[in-house]
Amino acid sequence: MRQVERSIFDLRRGLPVLVRDARDDSARATLVAPLEGMNDDALARLAEHAGNDCALALTRHRLALLGIEVDDEAACLPLTTADSAASVIEWACARQPSAAPARDTREITDNDAAALTLMRRGLLIPAAITVPVAPERMATVEARIADGSLLALDTRSIANYEQNAPRFLRRISAADVPLAGSEQSRFVLFREADGMREHVAIVIGEPEEWADAVPVRLHSACLTGDLFGSLRCDCGEQLRSSVARIAETGGGVLLYLAQEGRGIGLANKLRAYSLQDEGLDTVDADHVLGFGDDERNYNVALEMLSQLEIRRIELLTNNPNKIDAMSRGGVTVVQRSGVYGRLTAQNRRYLTAKAAKAGHWLDHVLGTAPDDVPATDN
Known part of the structure; x- marks a missing residue:
């Protein structure tokens, strides 16, 4: 656990880590580095330390x-010494x-796939520089591990984490x-093991x-909407209306989940916003960055409900994925109720994409005029 957590922090600082294939002792260990902060010198040092050419691991959406x-969820682009960091x-x-x-x-190898998992977990762009370590360079790499200047972990520990x-x-x-x-509301704070969320x-x-x-109500955090009242979404209205509705019906729980931007993190959400300003919808913008339709999972929500001893719920949502996640996790969804904000000129395209591409139940909302009708949940 601790090695994975420490590796996530190193990657977020722009430092490489070493990943070993836990299922194949004969497989080469792989140096892994994030794209953020990458420059030509850092790219050349990775290749020099490993004694091999680098590669760029990318998801199928980005490819x-x-x-x-590609048929798989990801693949690698081999790099050459002529490739600049800017191009990569x-x-x-x-x-x-x-x-x-x-x-x-x-x-893609197991080591490459594990690298992409680490990037997602660290809320980084889902891409990684990977380079297998040549046998003749392994002693030098092991010395760096021994002196603490390089972290090493294996694919099994990443998957288990x-x-x-x-x-x-x-x-x-x-x-x-x-x-x-x-x-009459009480805030109960939960922290994940790595301390990030x-x-x-x-x-x-x-x-x-x-x-x-x-x-x-499962409410994914939205800094721009919840706090600043962004017109690009209706999340702040949903948050407040959910609290009021739960109170009116005798009480319950709103889980405020650190899953900004459907799980891609605030930095990537802002990148996606810039792409949306160029004409993409919310799902296509995430694809351009290499993410899937929705990067969230609700295992944390299930654990929070378990610790609160809640097993039967009325779920306030228009998102079928949330119902499926609760049911698969052993929580009985007795009833579903919609949660709405306003449809505006600024959020219509966002809501339309969610209805068309994510199956949210919005037909009756999108058929009406902006600004004076309810919209959807996040």
């Missing part, structure tokens, strides 16, 4: 933008790279916080007075 179709970064995240790479991809991290969610603190829509359960009313099917 499709480059005109490369363009291939990974620019909407229209000045020149697409004219070369064949190679199949991704699967089991929600089980290590800890309840940290709690306090009564009267809200405008619900004066904190989630809040807003417990409304007295649990012993709740309905058998507890009203629950």
